[in-house]
Amino acid sequence: MAIHINIEKLISGKIVEGERIEYKKGWNPAAIYRTICAFANDFENIGGGYIIVGAEEEKGRAKRPVAGIATNELDSIQKKMVEFNKMINPHYDPKISIETIDNASILVIWVPGGNQRPYEVPEDVTIKKDKKYRYYIRRYASTVQADKDERDELISLTRQTPFDDRINTQASVEDISPLLVREYLQNVKSSLVEQIETTPINDIYRAMDLVSGPDELLYPKNVALMMFNYRPEKFFPYSRIEIVEFPNGLGDPVFYEKPTITGPVYLQIQKALGQLESIVLKERIYKLPDRAEAQRVWNYPFRALEESVVNALYHRNWEVREPVEIRILPDCIEIVNQGGPDRSVKMEELQKGIIHNRRYRNRRIGDFLKELDMTEGRGTGIPIIRREMEKNGSPEPRFETDENHSYFITTLPIHPAFLERSDALNGVKRGEERPVQISDNKYYMLFVGNDGAINGVINGALSEAIINELVNVLRIIHNQKGINRIVLIERIGKAKTTIERYLKILKENNLIEYRGAKKTGGYFLSEYALDKLKN
Numbered sequence: 117m118a119i120h121i122n123i124e125k126l127i128s129g130k131i132v133e134g135e136r137i138e139y140k141k142g143w144n145p146a147a148i149y150r151t152i153c154a155f156a157n158d159f160e161n162i163g164g165g166y167i168i169v170g171a172e173e174e175k176g177r178a179k180r181p182v183a184g185i186a187t188n189e190l191d192s193i194q195k196k197m198v199e200f201n202k203m204i205n206p207h208y209d210p211k212i213s214i215e216t217i218d219n220a221s222i223l224v225i226w227v228p229g230g231n232q233r234p235y236e237v238p239e240d241v242t243i244k245k246d247k248k249y250r251y252y253i254r255r256y257a258s259t260v261q262a263d264k265d266e267r268d269e270l271i272s273l274t275r276q277t278p279f280d281d282r283i284n285t286q287a288s289v290e291d292i293s294p295l296l297v298r299e300y301l302q303n304v305k306s307s308l309v310e311q312i313e314t315t316p317i318n319d320i321y322r323a324m325d326l327v328s329g330p331d332e333l334l335y336p337k338n339v340a341l342m343m344f345n346y347r348p349e350k351f352f353p354y355s356r357i358e359i360v361e362f363p364n365g366l367g368d369p370v371f372y373e374k375p376t377i378t379g380p381v382y383l384q385i386q387k388a389l390g391q392l393e394s395i396v397l398k399e400r401i402y403k404l405p406d407r408a409e410a411q412r413v414w415n416y417p418f419r420a421l422e423e424s425v426v427n428a429l430y431h432r433n434w435e436v437r438e439p440v441e442i443r444i445l446p447d448c449i450e451i452v453n454q455g456g457p458d459r460s461v462k463m464e465e466l467q468k469g470i471i472h473n474r475r476y477r478n479r480r481i482g483d484f485l486k487e488l489d490m491t492e493g494r495g496t497g498i499p500i501i502r503r504e505m506e507k508n509g510s511p512e513p514r515f516e517t518d519e520n521h522s523y524f525i526t527t528l529p530i531h532p533a534f535l536e537r538s539d540a541l542n543g544v545k546r547g548e549e550r551p552v553q554i555s556d557n558k559y560y561m562l563f564v565g566n567d568g569a570i571n572g573v574i575n576g577a578l579s580e581a582i583i584n585e586l587v588n589v590l591r592i593i594h595n596q597k598g599i600n601r602i603v604l605i606e607r608i609g610k611a612k613t614t615i616e617r618y619l620k621i622l623k624e625n626n627l628i629e630y631r632g633a634k635k636t637g638g639y640f641l642s643e644y645a646l647d648k649l650k651n
Contacts, residue, residue, distance in 0.1 A: 117315070118308040119213045119226050120301060120324040121487055126224075127168060127178040127217065132486070135257040136165035139173035141183055143193050146240040148225070149200055150252045151259045153237040156208050157270055158229030159253040159262075161278055163479035169193075170222035176257070184220025193223060200241045205249065206232045211323065215307070228325045229479060231277050234270040279434050280339040280478040283328050287336050287351055292321060296344040296380060304487045325480075338434070339480040342381050349378055354437045357388045357425075361395075361444040376439075381429050381481060382488055388425050388442065393418065396444055400533050413509055415534040416449060420504035420513065424526045426490050427497045428453045430482055431524075448529045456521035501526070582618075585610075589618050590641070593628055598638035 126132055138151050148167055155165040170185040171178040185193070194212065201209050211226040238247035251262040251270055262270055294317055301309035312320060318334060321327045326340035341351045349355045359374035374395070377387045398415045428440045433455025443450040476482055485491045501513050511529040585608075592607055593599055599607075605615050619639070622628045627645045631637050 117211075117213060117319065117323045118215070118306065118311060119211060119224060120304070120306050120308050121166075121226075122305045123215045123217060123224065123307070125304075125487075126166060127171060127182075129177050132166065132483075133162070134176045135254055136162060138165065138167045138257075138259070139171045139178055140167060140169045141172040143169055143185070143189065143223075145196065145200060145242055147259075149203070149237050149241045150239070150250075151254075152208070152210050152225065152227050153204060153235050153250075154252040154254045154259040155227035156204070156210075156230040156235045157233050157251065157253050157262075158479070159266070159270060159273075161229065161476050161479050163476070163483045164226075164228040164230075165254065167225040167227065168222055169225065170220065171217075181218035182220050182222055184218070184222055187221060190214055190221060190223065203241050203247070204235055204237050206235065208232070208235055211325070226325075229278075229281065231281065231283075231328070233273060234267075278477060278479050280337070280342060280480045282338050283335045284338050284341060284351060285335055287341055289318060289321065289327060289334050289336055291351075292326060292336050292340050292344050293346060296346070297321070297324070297326075300344070300484075300488075337480070339478075339484070342434070342481060343484050344380060346379060348380065352434050354439045355434065356439045357384050357429075357442065358439045359388065359391055359442045359444065363446065365446055366443070382485065382490060385425055385429055385485075385490060389418075389422055392421060392425075392442070392444075392449075396449070397421075398534065400531075413531050413533055415530050416528050417504040417508040417510065420501045420508075420510075420528060421449070423491070423497050423500045423504070424449075424451045424513075424528060426485060427451075427526070428524075430485060430491060430497075431455075431457060431477055433477065446530075447535060448527050451526040451528075453524045454522070456517055456524045501528075586618055586622060589615075589622065590627065590645075593639045594641055597640050598631070600638045604639070 121132075126137070129137070136155075140148060148169070151165075151167055155167075158164050168178060171182040173179065197210075197212065201207065208230055211228070213224045213226070215222055215224050234251055236249045236251050239250055240247075251267050252259055253262045253266060253270065254260075294312075297320065298309060298312055301312070308320065308323060318327065318331070321336075321340070325337070326344070327334050327336050329335050338351075342348050342355070345351070355378075357377040359377070361372040361374070362368065362370075363372070364370055374391060377384050377391070379387070396416065397418060399412060400415070401412050425442070428451050432440060432453050436455040438454035441450075441452040441454075443452065482491065491497065498515065505511070505513050505528065508531060510531045513529070514525075514527040516525040516527070517523060588608065589604070592604065596603075601612075601615065601619070604619075605612055608615060610618075619628065623630075626642050628639050629642045631640055
């Protein structure tokens with residue numbers, strides 16, 4: 117029976133990572149079964165893998181046209197596989213499909229991550245006696261024998277099946293929608309869709325690895341209910357997306373709730389992005405003083421927004437009964453996932469934009485989203501968000517969690533060109549187009565009293581609210597020369613850490629300076645700022 121993935125996309129490497137595909141020019145059962153064992157063990161929880169028999173590898177891709185397998189060999193190979201499958205301990209049956217590519221027949225062996233790992237297999241399944249069983253895992257794009265530490269860790273994963281790949285005994289096969297399954301197979305252009313009319317639907321589900329168990333006691337897996345049920349919240353409470361707009365910021369009691377987004381995971385993503393595109397996204401065109409061509413920017417680049425929303429659904433902890441929340445603020449968008457990132461993810465790596473961890477929490481959801489071209493996987497989510505924000509000239513995104521990894525917040529700051537500015541700032545009329553970004557710096561005018569204004573080049577995007585706070589701090593320092601931090605905190609009424617942040621920004625941009633002893637000194641406007649006031 118055909119498999120659910122589009123074969124042409126598979127061998128092109130567009131939807132599956134290279135380390136999850138092994139090419140074999142011919143039938144070599146010893147090597148093939150070591151790789152089947154490695155994929156079934158799924159040491160990194162990346163979703164198993166595929167073995168393409170009849171295609172030679174060339175620079176990580178299938179050499180085209182493929183060599184293929186003689187038709188008379190295919191029957192004998194399938195018979196041998198029945199025999200060799202029994203040598204995998206515990207028993208494991210990979211899924212196979214005969215496909216036609218470049219007018220040649222190839223054998224596609226799909227090996228999903230097993231639910232009874234660890235698996236072991238003889239070094240050479242063709243040897244009749246004295247078989248030596250070994251554990252195998254994938255290391256990058258190679259199959260290797262697990263060393264002692266890896267073997268111990270593999271054994272520790274015995275009962276750690278990812279949540280989306282677990283059997284759900286509270287549901288039935290009837291809870292899977294055949295219509296949604298058909299729609300999905302049509303969207304990914306799988307040849308399996310051609311067999312729906314002539315094949316029992318449960319066999320289709322088995323081919324897609326959506327169910328498990330004997331025919332008389334067949335249960336759906338969680339991923340089947342997440343992807344192919346119209347109301348997954350029936351099985352996973354609060355599995356929805358809530359979009360809330362705070363026009364005056366989080367501290368203000370005024371907010372607007374958008375219609376709650378429910379349904380299959382991929383439809384939730386599509387609906388959320390559709391709402392955001394219609395109510396939030398804006399493009400602005402303006403002239404820069406130092407160049408002839410006009411500058412086009414978006415308040416939020418769509419690709420970064422898309423990746424952020426997909427990541428929230430892909431990596432969420434489905435066992436935590438909290439919705440994914442998208443907050444629309446005056447100066448940013450926050451995507452809040454109460455489940456938090458997997459504990460193996462290091463926060464310092466997130467901040468650098470380089471993700472070394474590959475043990476995904478939801479390996480099956482990721483596979484389906486990749487086939488729908490909604491995500492690339494490969495740990496590229498954070499780097500894509502950073503790159504797209506940079507290309508748009510936007511400030512850097514921010515990623516936040518706590519020590520317990522109980523939540524995860526992705527913050528996309530708005531492009532500075534879309535920040536509201538008061539009439540006092542920049543001395544321009546409201547609505548007049550004036551670039552607030554020049555080259556790599558963010559330009560603002562800080563107004564101080566009636567005796568002048570300070571033009572400050574501030575590195576990093578700052579919202580109007582923060583600009584106003586900085587103006588207030590400058591005004592107090594200007595009027596009460598030598599004011600110390602304690603008095604400043606009392607005057608402004610903000611937290612100590614907030615005031616220290618404001619002072620740091622102003623000092624880094626050479627607008628204020630501290631004079632005198634640590635305990636008796638105070639803050640003054642810098643010579644640079646005073647010169648600006650004179651001008």
